[in-house]
Amino acid sequence: MDSFHLHILGAGSALPTKSCNQPSQILSMREKSFMIDCGEGTQRQMRSDNVRISRLNNIFISHLHGDHCFGLIALISSLGMFNRTADLYIHAHPDLKKILSSLIDCFCEGMTYKVVFEPINPFKHELIYEDRSLSVYTIPLKHKMPTCGFLCSEKEKDRHIVREMVDFYKVPIREMQNIKRGADFVTEEGVVISNSRLTTDPTPSKKYAYCSDTIYTESIIPYIEGVDCLYHEATFLHADLIKAKATMHSTALQAATIAQKANVKHLILGHYSARYEDLSPFLTEAKSVFPNTSLAMDGLSFDF
Amino acid sequence: MDSFHLHILGAGSALPTKSCNQPSQILSMREKSFMIDCGEGTQRQMRSDNVRISRLNNIFISHLHGDHCFGLIALISSLGMFNRTADLYIHAHPDLKKILSSLIDCFCEGMTYKVVFEPINPFKHELIYEDRSLSVYTIPLKHKMPTCGFLCSEKEKDRHIVREMVDFYKVPIREMQNIKRGADFVTEEGVVISNSRLTTDPTPSKKYAYCSDTIYTESIIPYIEGVDCLYHEATFLHADLIKAKATMHSTALQAATIAQKANVKHLILGHYSARYEDLSPFLTEAKSVFPNTSLAMDGLSFDF
Numbered sequence: 001m002d003s004f005h006l007h008i009l010g011a012g013s014a015l016p017t018k019s020c021n022q023p024s025q026i027l028s029m030r031e032k033s034f035m036i037d038c039g040e041g042t043q044r045q046m047r048s049d050n051v052r053i054s055r056l057n058n059i060f061i062s063h064l065h066g067d068h069c070f071g072l073i074a075l076i077s078s079l080g081m082f083n084r085t086a087d088l089y090i091h092a093h094p095d096l097k098k099i100l101s102s103l104i105d106c107f108c109e110g111m112t113y114k115v116v117f118e119p120i121n122p123f124k125h126e127l128i129y130e131d132r133s134l135s136v137y138t139i140p141l142k143h144k145m146p147t148c149g150f151l152c153s154e155k156e157k158d159r160h161i162v163r164e165m166v167d168f169y170k171v172p173i174r175e176m177q178n179i180k181r182g183a184d185f186v187t188e189e190g191v192v193i194s195n196s197r198l199t200t201d202p203t204p205s206k207k208y209a210y211c212s213d214t215i216y217t218e219s220i221i222p223y224i225e226g227v228d229c230l231y232h233e234a235t236f237l238h239a240d241l242i243k244a245k246a247t248m249h250s251t252a253l254q255a256a257t258i259a260q261k262a263n264v265k266h267l268i269l270g271h272y273s274a275r276y277e278d279l280s281p282f283l284t285e286a287k288s289v290f291p292n293t294s295l296a297m298d299g300l301s302f303d304f
Numbered sequence: 305m306d307s308f309h310l311h312i313l314g315a316g317s318a319l320p321t322k323s324c325n326q327p328s329q330i331l332s333m334r335e336k337s338f339m340i341d342c343g344e345g346t347q348r349q350m351r352s353d354n355v356r357i358s359r360l361n362n363i364f365i366s367h368l369h370g371d372h373c374f375g376l377i378a379l380i381s382s383l384g385m386f387n388r389t390a391d392l393y394i395h396a397h398p399d400l401k402k403i404l405s406s407l408i409d410c411f412c413e414g415m416t417y418k419v420v421f422e423p424i425n426p427f428k429h430e431l432i433y434e435d436r437s438l439s440v441y442t443i444p445l446k447h448k449m450p451t452c453g454f455l456c457s458e459k460e461k462d463r464h465i466v467r468e469m470v471d472f473y474k475v476p477i478r479e480m481q482n483i484k485r486g487a488d489f490v491t492e493e494g495v496v497i498s499n500s501r502l503t504t505d506p507t508p509s510k511k512y513a514y515c516s517d518t519i520y521t522e523s524i525i526p527y528i529e530g531v532d533c534l535y536h537e538a539t540f541l542h543a544d545l546i547k548a549k550a551t552m553h554s555t556a557l558q559a560a561t562i563a564q565k566a567n568v569k570h571l572i573l574g575h576y577s578a579r580y581e582d583l584s585p586f587l588t589e590a591k592s593v594f595p596n597t598s599l600a601m602d603g604l605s606f607d608f
Contacts, residue, residue, distance in 0.1 A: 014385060040348070044345055064410070066412075067378075074326075106399075107374075
């Protein structure tokens with residue numbers, strides 16, 4: 001089974017177009033869903049794409065430009081109409097708490113659940129969320145305002161039991177969990193059987209990195225090295241590099257260069273400027289440097 | 305030529321569905337466009353429907369439930385990206401100014417134009433806007449919070465000149481404008497020619513009434529009597545009358561009853577609850593009382 005399911009709700013940038021909504025995506029893993037950014041219209045896109053709203057407990061906001069958070073208040077308001085009771089966690093720059101709290105006070109009277117703000121420091125690479133199967137870290141980016149990406153890393157998985165060996169050494173079932181986690185086994189006679197004889201390496205843990213919005217910066221490479229999937233913004237084509245620099249965004253070519261230097265497995269481009277009607281040049285440009293590139297599009301999903 | 309062009313941007317209510325966005329519509333008249341309500345996703349719907357954003361100078365907000373105003377900040381922000389310079393007037397309950405001003409401060413740094421708040425008193429029927437060709441009045445409604453509808457009334461038009469008569473009396477061109485406005489003509493010999501001999505009645509002025517959200521109330525009838533087109537909310541079917549009353553909304557049957565009692569020419573229903581997948585029963589129900597009924601749908605236009 002694939003570890004991560006990524007669903008693009010909005011592949012666009014500040015100005016939504018007919019085909020691209022403002023940024024938002026859902027990363028699902030087992031029964032849990034995590035939202036990254038929440039542009040205007042996100043709740044409707046979820047409904048259009050049949051993404052279950054009830055599984056959502058954590059929302060990560062990369063920065064406080066409107067196109068990355070305008071959809072929050074409507075989403076929060078709608079979740080209340082479904083009589084939600086579970087807390088909703090919003091991980092964002094501390095300034096969002098004040099803005100959103102006053103909107104909630106105005107528009108969400110008698111809300112049945114609580115919105116919990118978890119402040120993040122976008123300038124540091126640090127753990128901001130973890131549960132039994134997933135850790136999320138910030139990735140400092142370089143943009144016009146404090147901005148960070150997110151590294152979503154599956155927790156290390158159990159080692160694989162070698163059935164014949166555990167049978168041979170008559171390992172009791174109660175020991176199995178420890179052995180899957182790397183413990184050696186001591187027989188009744190006191191003989192130590194090394195874990196490496198009883199198990200093989202676990203399935204590698206999957207990693208997903210989200211990097212939007214940012215100017216080209218190799219400073220992110222150590223954080224995203226070798227990830228299974230990198231979403232990197234590509235607001236402009238390289239012919240518009242001057243505009244990209246002026247607005248502190250990246251080009252498709254630059255995103256691909258980062259992907260190649262960081263040795264990631266798969267690159268997804270997104271956050272296209274509304275000025276481009278035809279997005280296929282983004283793919284051509286990026287593939288010239290990093291062949292395993294895809295274009296994010298609203299409603300598209302990726303499994304990895 | 306038709307006087308009014310009404311374009312539905314969102315025919316839904318609080319929870320957007322696949323087919324119905326949150327409430328918003330554009331009333332156009334000659335070269336001007338007026339927005340009424342602005343739910344989440346309104347700017348994108350405008351783009352999808354090729355509604356020109358640059359002609360918009362006035363937005364009327366019926367009340368401060370989120371589904372009627374969540375789209376304002378994203379629209380305001382986007383207008384700034386187009387380097388707009390003309391003032392944008394928002395006619396709404398005074399509380400909106402505080403909410404929206406702080407959002408503009410947060411999200412619209414260096415905006416190239418000004419948002420001017422024009423407070424309205426939703427409890428009174430009064431003139432809130434006028435220009436050379438249009439007057440807009442509030443219509444007090446009955447909802448869970450202070451709410452008003454809007455009566456958009458074309459200014460009285462010029463009388464039609466009877467060409468043979470003005471030729472016969474040799475009316476000079478410089479007098480024509482006064483005569484179109486009802487003045488008598490005095491010949492060089494001092495004979496008074498009554499205006500009624502020189503002109504015929506003007507084309508009747510068109511009137512459009514927007515009534516959302518409201519419980520069934522006949523108190524609005526005097527304000528909407530005989531209008532060319534009435535948009536009346538129909539959040540529920542009449543089988544759900546108890547829910548309609550509890551939430552202070554109307555049913556399709558009630559909207560039609562108002563249309564019939566107010567002797568309007570055409571009724572448009574909208575603001576459907578997300579619970580109904582099939583909207584055709586709304587039409588059947590309303591037509592049983594008021595045959596000239598249409599269903600508002602996203603992207604649909606009406607000329608009258």
